Amino acid sequence: MSTNYLEGDFSFGKKKYRHIFFDMDQTLTRSRSVVEPDMKRALQDLSSFSDGIVVSGANEEQIFKQITDDLKGKIYILSQNGNSALGKDGKVLWRNVLSDAQKSEIYSHIDHIKREFSNLYKGAVDADQIQDRGCQISFSFLGHNAKLESKEAFDPKGELRQTILKKIPFVSTSLEVKIGGTTCLDYFELGKNKGHNVLALIKNLGWNAEDSLYVGDALFPGGNDESVVGVCDTFQVASLAETLVLIRKII
Ligand SMILES: [Mg+2]
Structure with a gap:
């Protein structure tokens, strides 16, 4: 397995990946934004050579809002960090739904954080902060639909949120x-x-991990793509433009 951190180094030798996983936000699109036409075209082109899989914390509805319905039938979807999986044909492969007891554990941790760090989200709309996606609950400090510029400036390296989680650890046996x-x-x-x-x-579809590549913007320690390191080859991108160059190199 290898993780490529070299900025601008897109050389893969002669290796051709058959299954290419993409993180969505900040890899294929800006946060909660619709994909740019050139990226969409690249993904459509890629789908005739390799399997494309979008992996995101978002739910399916939000993913298709961003990558658009034009990619329906062309790609696999791992939504809610892969806790809900859709085949290319849109069929559900699995859904790891949270129980009510698990949800209440999560809500009490969120309440604790909100009480301690209320200074971080002044002006956020309360109802916009928490999304129950079924297999995952997402808490956004600023609100899921806050202004994109504010969101991107909030905690670009995730350090603030890591500090918060160190201060208020989430202790759970099942979550x-x-x-x-x-x-x-x-x-x-x-x-x-x-x-x-x-x-x-990869296992469900009988693929080989060696034929798979994961592309993401947060493969660094503590990043939300880090857990993929060691599962298959990974490629760290610093911008949407780099992802686009990478896809064009692959096809
Ligand atoms: Mg990302």
Whole structure:
């Protein structure tokens, strides 16, 4: 397995990947934004050579809002960090739904954080901060639909949220929390992170991990793509433009 951190180094030798996983926010699109036409075209072109899989903390509805319905039938979807999986044909492969007891554990942790760090989200719309996506609950400090510029500036390296989680650790026997998106904390079943679910899809479809590549903007320690390191080859991108160059190199 290899993780490529070299900026601008897109040389893969003669290796051709058959299954290419993409993180969505800050890899294929800006946070909660619609994909740019050139990126969409690249993904459509890629789908005739390799399997494309979008992996995101978002739910399916939000993913298709961003990558658009034009990619329906062309790609696999691992939504809610892969806790809900859709085949290319749109059929559900699995859904790891949270129980009511698990949800109340999550809500009490969020309440605790909100009480301690209310200074961080002044002006945020309360109802916009928490999204129950079924297999995952996401808490956004600024609100999921806050202004994009504010969200991108909030905690670009995730350090603020790491500090918060160190101060108020989430202790649970069946759940875990990970830093997600630009302003979020994502709660889901213990161990069922992106890496676990990428491997689950590879196994479910009888693919080889050696033929798979994962592309993301947050493969660094503490980043929300980190769990994929070691599952298959990974490629760290610093911008959407780099992802686009990478896809064009692959096809
Ligand atoms: Mg990302």
